[in-house]
Amino acid sequence: MTNSAESNSIFWERGCTAPNVESIVFRTHNRILAPMFAPETRGQVNTLDFGCGQGATVNFFHQQGYNARGVDASSKDIGIACKIYSDISSKFEVCHVDPAKNDCYGFPSNISLVTAIQSLYYLSDDNLRLCVQKLCSSMRSGGVLYATMMGPQSFFFANSTEQPDGMRPVRFTSTRQTIDHYYVNFTMDESHLTRKFHFLSRFISANMRLTTAKAKAKNFITPSVA
Numbered sequence: 001m002t003n004s005a006e007s008n009s010i011f012w013e014r015g016c017t018a019p020n021v022e023s024i025v026f027r028t029h030n031r032i033l034a035p036m037f038a039p040e041t042r043g044q045v046n047t048l049d050f051g052c053g054q055g056a057t058v059n060f061f062h063q064q065g066y067n068a069r070g071v072d073a074s075s076k077d078i079g080i081a082c083k084i085y086s087d088i089s090s091k092f093e094v095c096h097v098d099p100a101k102n103d104c105y106g107f108p109s110n111i112s113l114v115t116a117i118q119s120l121y122y123l124s125d126d127n128l129r130l131c132v133q134k135l136c137s138s139m140r141s142g143g144v145l146y147a148t149m150m151g152p153q154s155f156f157f158a159n160s161t162e163q164p165d166g167m168r169p170v171r172f173t174s175t176r177q178t179i180d181h182y183y184v185n186f187t188m189d190e191s192h193l194t195r196k197f198h199f200l201s202r203f204i205s206a207n208m209r210l211t212t213a214k215a216k217a218k219n220f221i222t223p224s225v226a
């Protein structure tokens, strides 16, 4: 494992309190998924949250009627998710931080939606490619990957330094938190985002949409998988 992957793994093993489902999740549902899947069919629709943390997104999709699962490399967060959402604890699974060590994530096949909110940018370019290829290999035709990436407008970028493998160490102390031994794979702009996910053209027939969020700090990728 690289230094950055090991450091991030240690960092996230401390846990990350995030009890609420993000608006970018329920808005995605309203805009993309809800029109695609009638409520009575959702039990057969597989959704996966990659880097699910303490499980709020998985619980949201479960409540909407989907067959939702979540994976995360932090056994602490998965343990907390299983306690908070004890009725769906079987839907949460610890994955290895190294994508090469996971055969697949969540489901071997037939995933309709993968969400990866604030999680893919903790992987180096090589690991990101491997991870997303595995996720896409398990998706059904027309499935959607919805992910956020971190841009240079972020406060974290201002507190990071360059390193040869592209993973930038972030270090700062604020009144709220101390960040150290923490690495981010930043995405500089939309063309960088396109280059970063270029390998997805293997999976995509058409219809890849990359949009830069108005919020500036984050980029969204929502490709439709062939």
Ligand SMILES: C[S@@+](CC[C@H](N)C(=O)[O-])C[C@H]1O[C@@H](n2cnc3c(N)ncnc32)[C@H](O)[C@@H]1O
Binding pocket: 008, 012, 013, 016, 018, 022, 050, 051, 052, 053, 054, 071, 072, 073, 074, 077, 095, 096, 097, 098, 099, 116, 117, 118, 119, 122, 123
């Ligand atoms: C900022 S938290 C976001 C959690 C959740 N998605 C949310 O939006 O509240 C980042 C999460 O990504 C997970 N993560 C980081 N690298 C990972 C990897 N290589 N494989 C799986 N999960 C990873 C961390 O353990 C952590 O729970």
